[in-house]
Structure formats: structure tokens, C-alpha cells
Amino acid sequence: MAAQPDACKTLDPRVLRRDFPIFTRTVHEKPLIYLDNAATSQRPQVVIDAITDYYRRYNANVHRAVHTLSHEASVAYEEAHKKAARFVNARSWREIVFTRNATEAINLVAYAWGLYNLQPGDEVLVTIMEHHSNLVPWQMLRELKKIQLTFLDVTDEGRLNLAELPKLLTRRTKLVGIIYASNVLGTINPVGEIIEEAKRVGAVTVIDAAQAAPHIPIDVQALNCDFLAVSGHKMLGPTGIGFLYGRRELLEAMHPFLHGGDMISTVTTESVTFNDLPWKFEAGTPNIAGGIGLGAAIEYLAALGLENVYAHEQKLLEYALDKLLQIDGLEIYGPKDIQDRLAVISFNLQGVHPHDVAGILDEAGIAIRSGHHCAQPLMKRLGMDNTARASFYIYNSEDDVDALVDALKTAQKLFT
Numbered sequence: 328m329a330a331q332p333d334a335c336k337t338l339d340p341r342v343l344r345r346d347f348p349i350f351t352r353t354v355h356e357k358p359l360i361y362l363d364n365a366a367t368s369q370r371p372q373v374v375i376d377a378i379t380d381y382y383r384r385y386n387a388n389v390h391r392a393v394h395t396l397s398h399e400a401s402v403a404y405e406e407a408h409k410k411a412a413r414f415v416n417a418r419s420w421r422e423i424v425f426t427r428n429a430t431e432a433i434n435l436v437a438y439a440w441g442l443y444n445l446q447p448g449d450e451v452l453v454t455i456m457e458h459h460s461n462l463v464p465w466q467m468l469r470e471l472k473k474i475q476l477t478f479l480d481v482t483d484e485g486r487l488n489l490a491e492l493p494k495l496l497t498r499r500t501k502l503v504g505i506i507y508a509s510n511v512l513g514t515i516n517p518v519g520e521i522i523e524e525a526k527r528v529g530a531v532t533v534i535d536a537a538q539a540a541p542h543i544p545i546d547v548q549a550l551n552c553d554f555l556a557v558s559g560h561k562m563l564g565p566t567g568i569g570f571l572y573g574r575r576e577l578l579e580a581m582h583p584f585l586h587g588g589d590m591i592s593t594v595t596t597e598s599v600t601f602n603d604l605p606w607k608f609e610a611g612t613p614n615i616a617g618g619i620g621l622g623a624a625i626e627y628l629a630a631l632g633l634e635n636v637y638a639h640e641q642k643l644l645e646y647a648l649d650k651l652l653q654i655d656g657l658e659i660y661g662p663k664d665i666q667d668r669l670a671v672i673s674f675n676l677q678g679v680h681p682h683d684v685a686g687i688l689d690e691a692g693i694a695i696r697s698g699h700h701c702a703q704p705l706m707k708r709l710g711m712d713n714t715a716r717a718s719f720y721i722y723n724s725e726d727d728v729d730a731l732v733d734a735l736k737t738a739q740k741l742f743t
């Protein structure tokens with residue numbers, strides 16, 4: 328059972344950093360300042376320990392054997408599903424399917440639901456703000472199933488243009504895919520509202536929560552979504568593990584995604600019946616260590632309290648926006664109102680290419696991202712090719728913001 332978080336606990340990043348061994352290293356002889364959290368987060372020692380503990384003490388395959396090690400591994404792996412279920416408030420842990428990442432979770436829906444349920448002429452509505460993960464699988468189905476793909480646009484400020492929604496949702500709309508929070512602009516979208524509208528036309532809803540899940544509390548029952556995709560590595564967990572929440576009735580009715588061992592109940596030369604949820608969707612030996620590590624990450628985050636994580640990041644965001652906007656020639660993208668955005672800040676510094684900005688920051692030990700952030704249609708819509716992006720998490724402090732601002736001023740001096 329995860330420790331109950333203190334309702335309004337102020338997180339102290341200086342204390343939390345001690346839980347993360349990576350912060351003992353330097354980069355170019357400078358202390359590491361990690362501001363690339365939207366790409367992947369760092370891992371606390373408890374997560375690293377959970378993984379090594381599995382390999383050192385009870386390494387065995389799950390589900391198959393009666394021996395002690397296999398039993399212990401199976402219990403820990405199943406327990407990790409239960410932690411993930413509590414994390415998003417699913418009705419049952421059987422609604423949690425472990426995948427490699429959010430990308431695979433969305434592909435699972437595209438292949439195991441879309442391929443069998445979409446017909447030529449049906450419509451899939453996504454937003455122009457999607458990460459490629461929640462776009463390319465539907466483009467694949469457009470080719471295979473001759474469906475139509477329609478797009479909800481954004482405003483110039485980088486919010487979804489909800490006024491357009493009623494005319495885009497038609498009786499042909501069979502699936503609506505929405506990014507919960509933008510990895511480029513930080514925008515937190517009103518997904519509950521959109522899901523309600525989508526339900527009116529009977530569409531299935533898929534929420535890409537890869538960016539939202541690490542930073543804001545998620546409740547799939549309150550959202551009333553059908554599917555929700557999460558990546559473990561963006562929320563302190565290991566790489567190679569994520570999960571799909573799926574509404575039980577839908578998962579029960581769906582065909583499997585991958586086929587082979589573990590996902591079956593009985594097999595004859597003529598026929599096959601499938602295993603119970605969620606194993607029906609977890610073919611082959613799963614990422615056992617990753618699942619257990621993700622469970623540890625979820626416990627760590629749950630003990631901090633996602634409300635407290637969000638509050639910490641809001642304070643940091645406000646501070647960072649204020650400081651950054653004082654730099655002449657620095658343009659920031661996304662909503663002005665900080666409550667509607669995560670601490671993900673995309674920006675451009677006049678006269679300096681984002682890759683050069685990132686290079687100079689690296690010299691100062693500061694890790695940020697530059698590029699199109701796997702959201703090319705959004706970038707095109709907003710008239711941008713590349714941006715620099717600083718993204719914050721629990722272990723970042725105002726000192727990190729100050730270091731970022733100083734390094735940006737250095738970059739400006741060098742290039743102008």
C-alpha cells in the first residue's frame with residue numbers, strides 16, 4: 328500500500344534530488360541541470376533498487392511455474408498492475424494492460440479495436456496538437472480501412488478550438504483521439520468536456536496521457552474515457568514499460584493485439600481461446616523488471632501526491648515564465664494562463680537556432696530539447712520548424728531556472 332500523501336505538502340526539490348543518483352554527476356564539469364523531462368524523466372534510487380532486487384533475488388518468468396521464484400515474480404508483476412490501476416483510478420486492475428510505452432498502447436487500440444471495428448467511410452477525429460504517436464496509427468488505418476481522418480484545430484495561442492467541435496463530431500465519428508497535455512505547448516486540454524461530446528455521437532475515446540500522467544492526477548472514471556495511454560519512463564519509471572487503461576467491456580470484446588504464448592487459455596491444432604484480462608493483451612514474456620520498476624515509480628509519485636507535484640510545477644512555471652520573458656527577443660509559445668498548462672516551455676531565441684541554443688546550454692551542464700518534438704502538424708499549423716524546449720519536474724528548482732536564464736543570455740551574446 329502506497330504511503331498516503333500529505334494533502335498540501337510543499338515539495339522541496341533540493342531534498343528530492345537526493346533520491347536521484349544521477350544528480351551526483353557533472354556534465355562538462357558543471358552540476359547537471361536536467362530540463363528535458365518531457366522527453367524522459369530521471370529515476371529515483373527506489374526504482375533502480377526495485378529492478379535490481381527483482382534480478383538479484385527473485386528473477387523468474389511469470390505465470391508459468393509453481394516454484395517460489397516464479398510465484399514471487401508473478402505476485403510483484405500483478406501488484407504493479409494494481410498500483411497502475413489505483414494511479415488512474417481504474418475500476419479493476421484487469422483494465423490495465425502493460426505495454427512498452429504510450430506509443431504501443433495507442434497502437435494496441437488501433438490494431439485490436441480499429442482494425443476490426445472501423446469501416447470505410449467511418450471517421451476518426453484527432454487534434455492537430457497530437458504527438459505522432461496518436462496520429463500515425465490512425466493514418467495507417469486510413470490506408471488500410473479507407474476511413475476519414477478529421478482534425479480539431481488549435482487557436483493561435485495553442486489551445487484546442489472547441490468551437491469547431493460540434494461540426495466535426497458527426498454520426499460517422501467512431502473514434503476520438505485527444506492528447507491530454509501537449510508535449511510542445513504544455514497546454515492541458517479539457518479532455519472531460521471533449522469526451523462528453525464524443526459520447527453524444529457514440530464515439531470511442533482514446534486519451535494520450537503520456538505528458539499528463541506524470542504531472543496531474545488522473546481519474547479515468549471521472550473522465551469517462553474508454554482508453555488512456557501512459558509511458559512509464561516519463562514518470563520516474565524505467566524505459567520500455569507503459570500501460571493502456573481500457574474499459575473492461577471493450578477489452579473483453581476486442582481481439583488480441585499480438586498472438587502467441589501467455590495470451591491464450593487453450594490451444595488445439597484447430598482453435599484457440601484467449602486468456603483473461605489483462606494477459607490476453609500481454610503476449611509472450613513481458614518486461615517483468617520494467618513492470619516492477621514502474622510499480623515502484625508509481626508508489627514514489629503517489630506518496631508525494633500528484634496535487635503537490637502539480638502545485639510545485641505551477642510555482643516553478645510562473646517563476647520561469649516571468650524570468651524568461653525578461654529576455655529580449657525570446658518568444659514563448661502556448662497558453663498565457665499558467666493553470667491551463669504544464670511546466671513545458673517551448674521557446675525561440677531570436678537569431679539563434681534552437682539546436683545551437685541546446686548546444687550552448689549543454690556546455691553549461693543544462694539539458695534541454697530542440698526540434699519538432701514529434702508533432703510536425705502542430706508545428707506547421709503554428710508556423711514553426713523547430714523550438715527549444717525546457718521541461719520541469721519534481722527535482723527542478725528556481726536555481727535551475729536562473730541557470731537556464733543565464734545560459735540563454737550567454738547564447739544570445741555569442742550569436743548576436
Ligand SMILES: Cc1ncc(COP(=O)(O)O)c(C=O)c1O
Binds near residue numbers: 365428430431535538
Ligand atoms: C504527448 C505524447 N504522446 C506520446 C508520446 C510517446 O511516448 P513514448 O515514446 O514513450 O511512446 C510522447 C513522447 O514524447 C508524448 O509527449
